[in-house]
Every structure is written in structure tokens, then in C-alpha cells.
Amino acid sequence: MKNPTFIWIIKLIAVIILVQTLFFKFTGAEESVYIFTKLGIEPFGRIGSGVVELIASILILIPRTTLLGALLGLGTMAGAIFSHIFVLGIDVQNDGGTLFALAVITLLCCLILVYNQKHKIPDLLRLKF
Template sequence: MALSSTAQNRIVWGVRIFLALAMGAAGTAKLAGVPQMVEIFNHIGLGQWFRSFTGAVEVVGAVLLLVPATGLLGALWVGGTMVGAVATHLFVIEGSPVPAMVLGLLCAFVAYQLRPGQQRRAGVAAV
């Protein structure tokens, strides 16, 4: 049984809101200089400018996800950031890459649902 377009729209918006909250919180922690974030970026070795840059990228991605016209861009933006996060966890720092993988998969789901022409085919409202 297929989901109605209204149910599908609500699921996509729910995932977008979840991603925006997660990315907004992570980005804000980086921009605020939370000690754990400072330590992680010291370990990465690119300098604290990279922490600030990453935090800004995450906050911008969160905003893009919440704006109806830029949801696809936001999902791709944040998804690309999560690819970098997974690679960093695997090759540079210790820790599980699973949270970044889950967020990346959720971004892929949103991007797939918002791809050009999808709204017309599925009858999903743009807002």
C-alpha cells in the first residue's frame, strides 16, 4: 500500500526538521567553541578555523533544509558534509562513523524525495 502524498510530505518534512535540528545543534556547538569540539578539531589537525568553517557550513545547511525552495540544496549540502564526517571518523579520528552515516542516509532520502520533477509525479506539495 502506497503512502498518500500528504503522508509522504509530512514524513519528508519531519526528516528535514530532524536534520535541521541535528545540524543546527552540531554547528552551533562548533561555532561556540564547546571544549569537546575544540579537542576533536585539534586532533584533526587542520586548525580551529576548520572548526568554525564546519560549524558555519552545518548551520547554513540547517537553514537551507527548512526553506521550502532550498530543501534539495540543503539535503545535498548537509549530505556532502556527512560524507566528509564519515571519512574523518574512519581515517583521521577515533569514534564511530555511524551517526554521520545515518544523517547522510537521511539526507539522501530527502534529496531523493525533493529531486526535480518528484513533486509533480508524487503529488507532493512543495511546502
């Protein structure tokens, strides 16, 4: 997967999904507050996950740090998906599973980015960017 256009499209999909949720998390939108209250981590979990998603988005867009951002996004989306499966349910407040689907799409995009950058994993482990 060395097609740079494809990789940029994948990056943009992940970043757009991550960034569009920030408004709801940072403004305390009713659905976000409901989700994090049900998880028992409101407001710190809501704001903290927003900060992590913002950092992941920035890192994904910077070519030297794409792997780090994708790993951060991967972990965050894995947490979101597990929260949906085990606590929240797929359909949250009658959203038709939209939030769950967006988490899965973002996770898949991050997986593709990690796979594309897998040759950089040894450098990441040695803390070389």
C-alpha cells in the same frame, strides 16, 4: 516518497542534529576543539564547518532550497564520516560512537531528501531555484 509529513520529519531530524552541534562548535567546546585539532584544521575547520551546517539547515527548511541544503548536508556529513573512519575513530573521547551515529543519521536523512527532490536536479544544474 511524496508523503509531506514524512519528508518534514526527515527535514527536522537532519536540521535538529545539525543545529544542536553548532553551540559546541561556535563556543569552542573541548570535544570540538579536540576533534578539529586532531584533524589539523582548528579553529578554521571547526568554525567553517559550523557555518556550512548552519547554512545547510536553513536551506533544508525552505522548500525551494531543500535540495541544495540536503546536498550541502550530505557533503558535510560524508566528510565527518570519513574523518571518523580514517582519523578520529568511531568512538571519540569515550562518546560511545554518538557523534559518528549522528553523522550517519544526518547523512541518511539528507540522502532521503535528495532522492525526494531528484526531479529538481536538472534545474539546480542550470541554477534555477
